[in-house]
Amino acid sequence: TFSRQTTNLMQLVYGKSSSVSTKANEEQDSSDEDSDGDDFFRPKGDGIKKHRVEAGNWNVEDSSKFTNHSIKDWNDKKLIESVRDRFVTGDWSKAAK
Amino acid sequence: MGKSSYKRLTGSQNLRQRLVLATLSATPVLIEDIRTDDTWPGLRRHEVSFLRLLEKICDDCAVEINETGTKLKFKPGIVMGGRNLVHDCGLTRSIGYFLEPLIVLGLFAKKPISIKLKGITNDSKDPSVDTFRSTTFPMLKRFGVPSEGLELKIENRGSPPLGGGEVLLAIPVVQSLTAVKWTDEGMVKRIRGVTFSTRVSSQFENTMVFAARGIFNSFLPDVHIFTDHRAGVHAGNSPGYGISLVAETTSGCCLSADTAISYAHEEATAGLEDEKKELMPPDEVGVQIASVLLGEIEQGGVVDSTHQGLLFLLCALCPQDVSKVRVGRLSPYGIETLRHIKDFLGVQFVITADPTTGTVMLKCVGCGLKNLSRKVS
Incomplete structure (x- = not known):
C-alpha cells in the first residue's frame, strides 16, 4: 500500500487532472438535469460556481495563509498526550525514532 | 525584436505566483478569463497594485490590461531593485500579500531592494508582518540568504479597513540559493x-x-509573548488587535500561527447583511490561535502550512542539487504552488507519504536559477 500511496500523492498534485475535471463536469451535468424543472431561470454564475468549488481551484482567493483549521479543544487530556512528545518536555526517545 | 510567444493561462487564481514565476523564468504570460462571470469582473485593486509594484522594481516590464480587466498580458523584465522605493499597497489586502512575492523576487534582483510599504500590516487573510519577521526570515536563512540586509521594520501599524501602517523592507541579493536537506523537525523547545x-x-x-x-x-x-501597543500616529487609522505566535524547535524550525481582529472593509460587507458583525473577544482569540499553533505542531513538518508554498518555491529555485524537505499535510496553496513550479520551471517534486509520522516528504532537483546580474567580485 505504501507505493500506491506514493503514486496517489504524485497524482493528486500533478497528474490526471483532466480526468478529475471531467468527473466534476459530469456530476455538474447530472445535478443540472435534476433541478431543471424547479427553476427555469438561473443566474449564469450559479452552475459555474458550483463547478468551481468542485474543481477546487478556479477563482479562489490568492492567499498562502491556511485558514481551514479545525479547532480542537486542547484542554482535553487525551489530545494533550497525543502531541506531548512533539515538545521537549515529552519523551525524547520516542521523538528520535 | 521577434514576436515573443505568450504562455496562456486562465483564471484569477494564484496571480502572484504566476507573475513571480513568469518573471524569474522570463516567460511572458497571457492570462484570460479573470473573473469573467463575477458581478465585478476583472482584476482586483490589490492585483493591479501588485502589477504596479512589479513595474516599479523591474526594468522593461510591460503590463497590458484590457478594458474590463479580464485579460492580462504580462511581459516580465529584469528585476532591478533599488533603494528608497515607496509603494502604497492599498486597503483591499494587507502588506503580507505583497511581501511574499516581493521577497522571492528581491533575492534575484540586480541591486538590493529597500522599500517602504504602506497599508494594512495585520489582517486575518494574509500572514502578518510579525510572522514574516519571526518565521519567514529564519526560513530564508536556511537557503543561504545572508542575515545582513534582511530586515523588516514596522514603523506604524495599520488595521483594516483604513490601514495607515508603514513597514520598511530590505532584502539582500544572492547569487544563488543553497539546496537544503531539511527533514528533521525536532521538538518544540519554546x-x-x-x-x-x-x-x-x-x-x-x-x-x-x-x-x-x-x-x-x-x-x-x-512561553514568552510580547506586547506591542501602538498609539497616536503609530497606530494607523482603525482599531484592531491580534496575535502572532511561533513555536521554535530544537532543530531550528519555526512554526507560526497568527490572526488579527478588526472591522471588515465596508465594500466587503455592503452586499451582505448591514448589521455589523461582533468582533471576537480577545480571550477567544488567544485560545483559538494557540489551538491553531498546536494543530500545526501536531501535524509535523519543518514549516507550517502557511509557508509550504514559499518552501517549495525556494527548493525549486535552488542550484541543480537535490533538496529534501518534510511537511505535514499538503495545503491547497502548497499543491497549487507545486503545479505552477512544474508549469514554469519544469521542476517536478517526488512526493512520498511517510505513514509512520503522517508527514509528507518532498524531493526535487532545483532549476539552477542564478542571479546573473550580480557582479562577480
Missing part, C-alpha cells in the same frame, strides 16, 4: 509571540496573552 493593538486599550493584549498561555501551560514553561 514558544514566542507578539501581540499588537491599535486604537484599542492595551488591556486587550494582556487578555490574549493570558488566554494563549493558559493553553500552552500543559506543554512547556518556556
